Amino acid sequence: MPRGEREARMAWSRISEPEDARALKLVREHGAEEALAAVLDGSAEGAARYLPRVETLDIEQDLRVVSRLRARVLVPGDDEWPDGVDDLEVPPHCLWVRGPEDLRGACERSAAVVGARSATPYGESTAGEIAAGLCERRFTVVSGAAFGIDGAAHRGALAVDGLTVAVLAGGVERPYPDAHRGLLERIVATGAVVSEVPPGCAPTRWRFLKRNRLIAAMTRGTVVVEAGLRSGSRSTAREATKLARVVAAVPGPVTSMVSAGCHELIRRGEAELVTDADEVAELLGYLGADLAPVKRGEVRPEDDLGEVEKVVWAALPVRSATGVASLAVHTALAEREVLGCLGRLQLKGLAAHDGEGWRRPPRRPA
Amino acid sequence: MPRGEREARMAWSRISEPEDARALKLVREHGAEEALAAVLDGSAEGAARYLPRVETLDIEQDLRVVSRLRARVLVPGDDEWPDGVDDLEVPPHCLWVRGPEDLRGACERSAAVVGARSATPYGESTAGEIAAGLCERRFTVVSGAAFGIDGAAHRGALAVDGLTVAVLAGGVERPYPDAHRGLLERIVATGAVVSEVPPGCAPTRWRFLKRNRLIAAMTRGTVVVEAGLRSGSRSTAREATKLARVVAAVPGPVTSMVSAGCHELIRRGEAELVTDADEVAELLGYLGADLAPVKRGEVRPEDDLGEVEKVVWAALPVRSATGVASLAVHTALAEREVLGCLGRLQLKGLAAHDGEGWRRPPRRPA
Incomplete structure (x- = not known):
């Protein structure tokens, strides 16, 4: 059985789904270890919810996997715990992390660059340019490693030897999508790959949604490069707004369905229009230091x-x-x-x- | 010599350039006819400025031209005088008009659709779509008959038998650019072609600039479809803002130099982002009646x-x-x-x- 707060939180991340408010309440009231004991002896309120999974718990196995992956498990209070995450209403019990980079340090000056999976070449090249430009301005680029904009953002960062963090909806040992196996290996080698669900967990629809709130919370702001009217990236933007983070969106042709979500965000005043890394840096950066040059035509x-x-x-x-x-x-x-x-x-x-x-x-x- | 207020104002539009505040002051203080007499006898303040052109005045010839063109000359107080023009700091002395349409009526529910001469196919097709959509919603489309966006806007309006008004920087008898001769003939046949400078006058740089303020003043609002960072359309947008008219701009690819002006307008809060005629109509229209349908994805x-x-x-x-x-x-x-x-x-x-x-x-x- 799990011993100590860290192992108990690892167990909680196995027996509950992301953003389970009841689990959080139990852990907050009793501490992770005691709350887990209360689930086991049936005395915890709503314990029935967690019992089906308790049977599958194998903390020794989890510790072996963590060691084999050279991963680590962060819990609140750790030096490396990215403090933005605590702004969430229901923060994760722990974070499973691979990669050499200090996660808290990486997130201090960071931007999420996210968008549609079914991106256009225009969107992908813009995402890559913005990500590269942000890295050149010493920002960390955080994204979700999905096809389309996410992948282009990570690649743009890696292309300039920039720092990039991938937040996954499934376990950190599981490349998803499979075609991004090589990309994720490069991120593991240079930056960080993060998840709030344990190794072995599949990236379900639900976890994708909840992953988006993590991306929003870990960063100073979110740039949506392309998004349809019903897009996961818009949910990331909404989370970012809720967390008082900066939200920016890149415009595109009005004829492009994957720019429609960006245009709606701007029209509703939920996002600032940005056209390049300078403008993103100005929005996200520290006052004064990151002002974008004003765009003028030729001065005559x-x-x-x-x-x-x-x-x-x-x-x-x-x-x-x-x-x-x-x-x-x-x-x-x-x-x-x-x-x-x-x-x-x-x-x-x-x-x-x-x-x-x-x-x-x-x-x-x- | 000119007799009466109308003929005197025709003369003033010949001897002074658009937006000449001194000429306006003389006309406002003394009436157009007396002010003209004061220029002739040298008693008017700054009369020297107008004397070189007074020698070229030939009101009989002007009246013949107006009659031959089946044009008309509007002055303030006429039923057909578009009252928005009076919001200008220096309104025109008169308007030279060709075409069957009542100018004041046409401008009551109107939008300027303007933009870059060096437009892209994307910009031209978007301008055409927006102009057509506005006409279908009973708006008049006002533009400057230039190459690029202006031409596309007029054509979009004509394509749906809509009402369109061209405001020229030169005389109303002079098709400019020459390639738009056919287009302007169609506008003369169905809508209105307007100028504040008399027949025979060339469209000089100065008159182009001043023409833009007329377009802004005559309409309820201005839509900039494509504009470079230094663009005449941005000057139209600035005039519209000064006149408390609505200003909207259409986004485009961030890689397009002719969308850069639109993006700057939106970023500075000087224009609303719009993507189609519905959204323009909502901004320009009468409260309630012209609300754009909210853009949503599929409802599930x-x-x-x-x-x-x-x-x-x-x-x-x-x-x-x-x-x-x-x-x-x-x-x-x-x-x-x-x-x-x-x-x-x-x-x-x-x-x-x-x-x-x-x-x-x-x-x-x-």
Whole structure:
């Protein structure tokens, strides 16, 4: 039988499903070990729920698996416990973790990059770019290792030797989807693969839903890259909002069904529109340090002109020069006004005078 | 010489450029006719500015052109004067109009659909769809007849026999761009072509800028479909904001430079994100009457289940049935709880029982 708080929590993660409020209540009231004993002797409230699985408990086997996988089991209070998780209404009993990275450290400056499994090439390349850009800005990219956006986000992070964390709906020893076996091995080798369900557990629909809340809680914010109107990523976004995390969404063509969820999030004010890693970093980062450069078009010398100077400048021909009288008619200004403007424009290098009259100076090479 | 207020205003639109605050001040203080006389005798403040053009005035010729074009000249106070224009700081002296449509009536329920000249096929088709959809909802589509988004918006409106108004930067007799000659003829035949500058005037850079403010003022709101970071459409959007009109922008791929301006407008909170005509109509329309249908994914029967029922439903196999004991282990619920849920699910048609055990009922064809 499990001994001590850690082993008892491992057992609780086996006999209850994620986000079981009753199990949490028992553990909180009695401690994991005593609560487990109370289930075994039938004295715990609602113990019947857990008895069918208690029979399958084999803590020795679990410890062997953990050791064989070179995994570890984190419980609340551990140095490595990612504290964001405690913001959840029903936090996990423990976290099963593989990989060299300190999980708490990795999550301190982190972003979830998530989205549709049935992503478009546009979505996947955008997810990869954003993930890579975030890693270059020293963010950890957290995702769910699914097909589509999730996979592209992990790959984008790995491509720049960035730190990435995969949170799975099934056991950490079980690559899911199977086609991501190689991807998950690379994440295990460099970052962390995490689950709140024990090894051997299949990724069921329910666990996928509950996994999403973990991703939201572990990160400073969530970026949804592509999502249909009914998408798991939108549930991640909702969780993130509930937890007062930042939520951002990437726009796409209005004709794309997998951008429709992103556009709805933005329209409802549930997500900020972001177009690149700079903008995500600004939203997620520490105030000031991560401000995105403001997007401007090319700055032009004529931007700072007064209204009347602008009129004259706009009327100045690019090629053949023209006279002041003609400019006056063209601009509906007095010749005196035109001349004054031309003088000021000339000082700024925006008007040139030759024998024939006035024109714009030739563009200098950039 | 011009006689009466209307002819005097026609003259003012010849001797001054759009948005000339000094000309407006003179006209407002003295009336158009007296102000013109004061320019002629040199007693008006700043009269020098207008003298070069006064010499070119030929009101008889203007009246002949108006008659030949079967055009008309509107001045403030006319029944057909679009009153939104008076919200401008420097409204036009008059409007030169061609086409059968009552301009004021057309503008009462109207949207500007504008955007980049160098639009993408995506932008043009979206502009066309939105314009057509707005017309089907009895909105008038106002635009600038330029290449790209503007042209696509007019064409989208015409394709559904909708009402569309083109506001030009040059004279109303002058098709610009020349390739839109046919398009403008169709608008003249069914809607309205409008300018604040007189026939014969070329569409200069300055007049393009000032034309944008007219489009913003004449409509209830402006939709920017594609726009670069430095785009005339963004100036239209800025004018619309200044005039407390609605501003909306259509998102697109983050990789598209002509969506970058739209994304910036949305990010800065200067525009609402819209993806179709329904959403534009809701923003522009009269409260209540034009609410867009809320975008949802497919509604599924399992949406309304309680938390515990959802767990059981999620665990129910689609094909081969399974027993209550197995479901209890799978869900980490007591067998009694599982049975209770199964009963409720069965009532809702979400669980079926056969000899072997429990499963989901076969999907009914939609």
